[in-house]
Amino acid sequence: MPTLAAKIAPQRSAQYAALASALAEPELRLSPLAPLIDTIRPTTLAGQAYLLLDLTAEPDEAQQRALWQLGATSEFYWYFERLGTEAGPFLKPCQPAFDPFFPPELVEARRYRGKTNELFTTVILNLARWSRPPEASTGHLRVLDPLMGGGTTLFVALRQGHDAVGIEKERQDVESTDVFLRKFLEAERIKHHRKAERVSGVSGRRWLCTIQRGTRQLHVVLINGDTRLAPVLMANIPGGGLADLIVADLPYGVQHQVHLHDLLRASLPAWAAVAQPETVLALSWDATRLPRATMIAWIEEGGDWQVLTGGVYDTLAHPVDRVIKRRDLVIARHP
Template identity: 30%
Template sequence: MPQHLILLAPSANRVYAADAPRLAESELRAMTSGFGLSATDVETTRIAGVDYLAVQTGDRLDETGRQILSALSAAYGIFRREGDLLAPVPLQRRAPYASDLVTIQKYQGKTNEQWTRLLLNVTAAAIRRPEKLLDGTLQVLDPMCGRGTTLNIALSLGLDVTGVDLDSKDFQAYSAFIKTWMRQHRLKHTADETNLRTSGRNRGKQLQVEVAASKEDHKAGRTQHVTYLSTDTTDVDGLIRPRSVDVIVTDTPYGVQHGSHGDRLARSPLDLLSRALPQWQPLLRTGGAIGLSYNRHVAPRQDLATLLVEHGLTPVDGEADAFRHRVDASIDRDLIVARKDG
């Protein structure tokens, strides 16, 4: 049976790097299950001191299979094992923009980019039409987007994305970053920052970005859109069209690094979610999914699952603790995914 090996990308985060092979294995299992890829016996292996993910494929890997493996958050290279030799398999992933879109921002409390990409992948694999992640039609929402890691990850994949966050400093920091980055890369774009008003009520500010990866794409109308709403995520009614989003992915407050930003973010994540989910759930299309990254120290998994069920979402079954890992002494991080079936 053919075997393919995935070379794992190095992680700049030392703590995350220690768990990266195990997390990548769990991600691959979720992806192959969601996309229906014919693959068995996924496991980490070490060859000549280098970590790989080994995948036994039922037949020779087709184009869709290569796209799925290439989309993994930690995939650095793919090889087909032929005896003692490794034959390179070309990566097939959507990457229309320079990689520094994701890596250049550095600030305290920034979520590891590989984890953000993993959360997006695992959530997208759970929706009714996961192929939308691969063909560029997936509509993404991060309702607590901070300084925009999710926004940049989605844009780097050629996806349209919307972010929401009340912190005006985060909004201005992201607006300044993305405008500067697009100018420096000489991309055809527009970036309009306006007041956000509905029915005569001031709701905050809005940044709307339209950008193309090349002049040819711009001329052909192949553009991506980023929308950032600087407003209260528990009050987005009328700001985002109902049933327009395929996936909602976000970091819930970890109760540590977010605590200094004020009462809004210092609240219990369960309290915040109980107020926010009635606003978020109607935005999901039927068959869409929500993926939450959370700190087990402040949000027990069963309590999160119960809350999601109460708001009409069905938690996706998976191996217990598959994505659980330590960030530091105060953060025991995990993720949970739930689908909107009706």
């Protein structure tokens, strides 16, 4: 039985290291590698945290590519307890099998107040797409962040080679995201075409960007407007107005939680209207004071969504910091 050593992604602080450790196994359990995993054993090698994956067979090409798209683990080695008469452990590096559409700097360089950690964003995006049927979880997808803030979800989506659409009510956040993307594309000499336009019929403005790299083309749409009007705001955008994945990190803090139910009650039907069969919704929230059962009830009452429960889906809660002692994720599918 082959054993793969997956290194927990190193982080710049203890709180982010705990985040990576908490989400590494659930992410692997939903990944394309999952059918091969017999057991997962945490261990420490040379002072670094790893997960040892006992596999029933070696991964195929698609499963190897998926490994290098994981967020909570970052390096992979074949693990040997011994080689011949020599006692180990020994590690044989695995060669990267995924070429990102954009370099990691696209996600890492963007800094702003309240930014969601890029590792966590990568994990939630992976959990969302791997919750689609296997045949619909790869290839070119369209990702919508209906509460985009400074655009971290969009940049992670672009790095993985997906279209990215964001809706944000604060115009300054949308404009600064557009400026950052433009400067990045110009600095990297990436061919692109941009234009801005007003949204017909409502108060809203859109920034459209088409990016060309070789034979591949991606669309980025940044929308300043009310997420409750998503169907109108996304009408007639390049690539179409429906999303394959809808991913959002809900507002944190006591002042936001008072209005969170109203936000979801008004927004979930609009998000369902820009979904298609098998579209997956992934929401994270501060669960310190808001139980998972309450969030599930709100989602089920607020639109045509089927919440996924059981197994990995019930193990996604994790600590963040001294203020957000517990953050959770809920994933739902549009029928």
